[in-house]
Amino acid sequence: MRLLDANRLHNARLYPLLEKELAEIMSGRALWTMLLLVCPLVGYSFVQAVSLYSDASAAALQSPAAATSLSPLDGILLPTFGSFYVAVTLLFPFVAIRVLGQEKESGSLRLLVQLPYRSSTIIVMKLAAVLAAWVFVSIPALSALGVWLLLGGHLAPTETLNLVFGHVLYGLLVGSIALFATTISDNAATAAIIALAATIGSLVLDFTLAGRSGWSAWIAELSLTQTLRTFEQGLLSVGLVLGISTVICGLAALSTVWLRPGTAMRGKFTRSVLCVLMMIAALGIATQIGRSFDLSEDRRNSFPSADQQLLTTLRLPLVIIVNLVPEDPRYIDLKRNVLGKLERAVPNVSIEVAGSRQDFAGRSDDYGQIEYVYRNRSDVSRSTSPREILPLLYGLAGVQPPQAALGVDYPGYPLVTSADASLFWFFGGLPLLIAFAWWRSRHPRAVKLAAFEGGQS
Numbered sequence: 001m002r003l004l005d006a007n008r009l010h011n012a013r014l015y016p017l018l019e020k021e022l023a024e025i026m027s028g029r030a031l032w033t034m035l036l037l038v039c040p041l042v043g044y045s046f047v048q049a050v051s052l053y054s055d056a057s058a059a060a061l062q063s064p065a066a067a068t069s070l071s072p073l074d075g076i077l078l079p080t081f082g083s084f085y086v087a088v089t090l091l092f093p094f095v096a097i098r099v100l101g102q103e104k105e106s107g108s109l110r111l112l113v114q115l116p117y118r119s120s121t122i123i124v125m126k127l128a129a130v131l132a133a134w135v136f137v138s139i140p141a142l143s144a145l146g147v148w149l150l151l152g153g154h155l156a157p158t159e160t161l162n163l164v165f166g167h168v169l170y171g172l173l174v175g176s177i178a179l180f181a182t183t184i185s186d187n188a189a190t191a192a193i194i195a196l197a198a199t200i201g202s203l204v205l206d207f208t209l210a211g212r213s214g215w216s217a218w219i220a221e222l223s224l225t226q227t228l229r230t231f232e233q234g235l236l237s238v239g240l241v242l243g244i245s246t247v248i249c250g251l252a253a254l255s256t257v258w259l260r261p262g263t264a265m266r267g268k269f270t271r272s273v274l275c276v277l278m279m280i281a282a283l284g285i286a287t288q289i290g291r292s293f294d295l296s297e298d299r300r301n302s303f304p305s306a307d308q309q310l311l312t313t314l315r316l317p318l319v320i321i322v323n324l325v326p327e328d329p330r331y332i333d334l335k336r337n338v339l340g341k342l343e344r345a346v347p348n349v350s351i352e353v354a355g356s357r358q359d360f361a362g363r364s365d366d367y368g369q370i371e372y373v374y375r376n377r378s379d380v381s382r383s384t385s386p387r388e389i390l391p392l393l394y395g396l397a398g399v400q401p402p403q404a405a406l407g408v409d410y411p412g413y414p415l416v417t418s419a420d421a422s423l424f425w426f427f428g429g430l431p432l433l434i435a436f437a438w439w440r441s442r443h444p445r446a447v448k449l450a451a452f453e454g455g456q457s
């Protein structure tokens with residue numbers, strides 16, 4: 001009974017704090033300005049995506065075989081949420097900074113930390129406000145999905161929810177970076193520079209080092225953009241989700257360390273080093289988890305079910321030596337069509353990229369060969385097609401290839417339509433609703449603080 005009463009008292013104390021954080025971020029101009037800017041950006045991208053999808057569908061109706069390549073995930077979801085991703089990368093840090101920057105500049109943070117709340121509780125409530133802000137600014141992108149359904153379009157629930165979940169994690173990641181930047185900065189302007197240096201720097205890093213090998217490839221994996229690639233392919237990677245969650249929690253822990261003003265710098269640095277070491281250790285564990293789920297409706301990340309089940313029975317080590325450079329288009333096709341799927345299906349597989357730039361220039365006759373080694377037997381192929389490579393692997397393993405299943409091909413979802421009328425929603429109706437909600441939400445700041453103090457008493 002006492003424990004129940006204690007929980008009720010604890011929750012009663014948290015509600016005013018959460019209400020205060022939500023009111024703080026909702027009262028800022030950054031949130032509403034970003035929301036107004038996202039409307040035309042997402043709306044234009046959505047209309048253009050529907051137009052291109054409709055053109056491709058018109059051609060596919062004349063050729064049923066071409067219809068199988070029409071996926072709403074690629075044609076509608078990725079372009080629409082791609083524009084939203086750009087907005088979150090460039091604009092959302094300004095929104096997230098609002099949850100703490102205003103308090104640091106006004107000096108009210110010193111009063112907040114004197115209330116009976118732990119620093120970790122305050123940071124968690126601020127992250128909850130950041131999440132609420134992301135949900136709010138995602139309204140245009142989510143409404144685009146509703147418009148697509150009204151037009152008669154198709155959306156697969158699993159791959160759609162997986163993509164939205166990836167963007168939620170990305171939004172929290174950007175928000176936690178901005179929150180940490182605010183705790184170590186004296187003002188919001190400095191925090192914005194630090195946060196944008198991380199987000200925009202990751203974009204530059206991704207474009208500059210894409211397709212490189214060695215250390216360049218490892219550095220490119222640190223880009224924030226890479227966190228969305230797996231979700232955009234229809235994959236739910238357990239290791240990736242744990243890794244992103246680890247970084248978010250680690251940045252929240254660092255924000256907790258640096259939150260309270262007046263604390264000795266030596267103590268902050270010591271605790272920060274411990275947080276970073278724990279975060280690195282947790283990331284090391286997360287990278288070892290290779291479990292993933294193919295949630296795409298067309299099963300693009302997996303072989304046919306019969307092949308997938310048979311490949312899981314190959315328990316011995318499978319070694320693949322690829323004599324290609326990562327920049328070669330043949331390697332990209334091989335990675336997408338064969339290697340990535342084998343890594344998910346075969347329990348013990350290792351891939352070595354042995355190609356060099358001199359070989360790429362045409363100085364070696366062996367360039368382009370892929371060697372497969374299993375059970376002390378090996379074979380060589382230059383193909384990047386699973387239709388040729390899977391029989392080769394079955395021959396090395398000494399197993400009978402499965403019979404091809406009938407009637408399981410992805411049908412595709414062609415749709416000839418126009419979304420031009422939705423421009424009135426994205427450029428007129430929705431912005432007007434947002435402006436009206438902004439007007440209704442404007443209250444004197446003193447009233448909010450008084451309500452918060454009344455809740456504390």
